[in-house]
Amino acid sequence: MQTIRQLTQLREAVAAWRAEQLRVALVPTMGALHDGHMALVEAARRNADRVVVSIFVNPRQFGAGEDLDHYPRREQADSRMLTDAGVDLLWLPDAETMYPAGFDSSIHVGTVSEGYEGANRPGHFDGVATVVAKLFNQVSPDLALFGEKDYQQLAVIRKMVIDLDFMIDIIGVPTQREDDGLALSSRNIYLVDEDRQAAVALPRALGIAARDIARGGDVPAALAQARETLEKAGFDVDYVEIVKESTLEPHDPEAPSRLIAAAKIAGTRLIDNIVVEPGPA
Ligand SMILES: Nc1ncnc2c1ncn2[C@@H]1O[C@H](COP(=O)(O)OP(=O)(O)OP(=O)(O)O)[C@@H](O)[C@H]1O
Numbered sequence: 296m297q298t299i300r301q302l303t304q305l306r307e308a309v310a311a312w313r314a315e316q317l318r319v320a321l322v323p324t325m326g327a328l329h330d331g332h333m334a335l336v337e338a339a340r341r342n343a344d345r346v347v348v349s350i351f352v353n354p355r356q357f358g359a360g361e362d363l364d365h366y367p368r369r370e371q372a373d374s375r376m377l378t379d380a381g382v383d384l385l386w387l388p389d390a391e392t393m394y395p396a397g398f399d400s401s402i403h404v405g406t407v408s409e410g411y412e413g414a415n416r417p418g419h420f421d422g423v424a425t426v427v428a429k430l431f432n433q434v435s436p437d438l439a440l441f442g443e444k445d446y447q448q449l450a451v452i453r454k455m456v457i458d459l460d461f462m463i464d465i466i467g468v469p470t471q472r473e474d475d476g477l478a479l480s481s482r483n484i485y486l487v488d489e490d491r492q493a494a495v496a497l498p499r500a501l502g503i504a505a506r507d508i509a510r511g512g513d514v515p516a517a518l519a520q521a522r523e524t525l526e527k528a529g530f531d532v533d534y535v536e537i538v539k540e541s542t543l544e545p546h547d548p549e550a551p552s553r554l555i556a557a558a559k560i561a562g563t564r565l566i567d568n569i570v571v572e573p574g575p576a
């Protein structure tokens with residue numbers, strides 16, 4: 296695997312692949328890699344001839360008081376994992392390369408970015424959209440892969456790609472979970488034993504609510520029950536909501552739906568989501 300930190304070298308490497316008409320996939324990450332990221336890499340390898348993974352802890356998507364300074368950074372371990380997984384190129388820009396002095400632009404994706412994560416983390420999706428647009432222009436991949444764990448992020452990127460005419464296929468990869476159901480996340484390492492055990496309430500509460508709703512149960516009651524379960528487990532709940540699949544528009548009982556939630560346990564903010572499978576007719 297090649298590791299590249301300079302934009303000029305990245306352009307040369309990608310241009311050489313283009314000359315051979317190879318199909319290039321990009322997996323954008325913030326590092327501290329786990330099996331969730333590796334599922335994106337595997338999907339990338341299945342769908343492309345060459346795989347680029349970027350690692351950049353993007354300051355512009357962190358709000359004041361968030362965990363930018365503590366966010367786990369593990370360059371060597373990440374590099375070994377990516378080499379073992381057959382990744383071709385690791386793109387490791389620094390903050391100066393991404394945001395040189397005088398950088399003064401931002402991408403705002405409309406309605407889909409404004410509720411839920413957008414409302415709880417003001418400016419977050421502007422930071423995500425801006426850095427992802429830059430990564431798209433730097434690597435010019437044929438496809439890019441994102442996890443369903445960050446469900447709203449996936450919807451925001453899809454909308455940006457449509458609205459701004461990026462010629463890039465966006466592939467969403469299902470959420471990878473621990474054996475007890477907790478979604479893999481770089482932030483799980485913040486959880487000490489007791490909080491880690493309590494955290495399983497998040498996927499469980501969503502699973503129970505999704506089953507209730509799929510069987511025709513009362514939607515507000517199911518959401519309230521999930522919220523109560525989370526609070527009893529020690530979570531401070533930001534939101535538990537039901538939305539239309541893919542677009543996150545307001546819930547429509549006739550359309551496929553998804554439950555989305557964000558909650559903090561012992562100061563660690565976790566997000567999760569689950570599909571509401573249509574019940575028997
Ligand atoms: N459990 C998972 N299953 C599938 N994809 C995932 C999972 N966790 C992260 N991803 C995806 O990996 C990509 C990079 O995510 P990121 O580096 O922020 O990791 P993360 O574990 O989500 O970290 P964080 O703790 O910041 O949420 C994103 O597209 C994200 O959706």
Ligand SMILES: CC(C)(CO)[C@@H](O)C(=O)[O-]
Pocket residue numbers: 323324325351353356423426427445448
């Ligand atoms: C897409 C992303 C790499 C942009 O910084 C980040 O939001 C993430 O890791 O999900």
Ligand code: BAL
Pocket residue numbers: 356357445
């Ligand atoms: N995986 C989303 C990145 C973030 O929380 O900033």
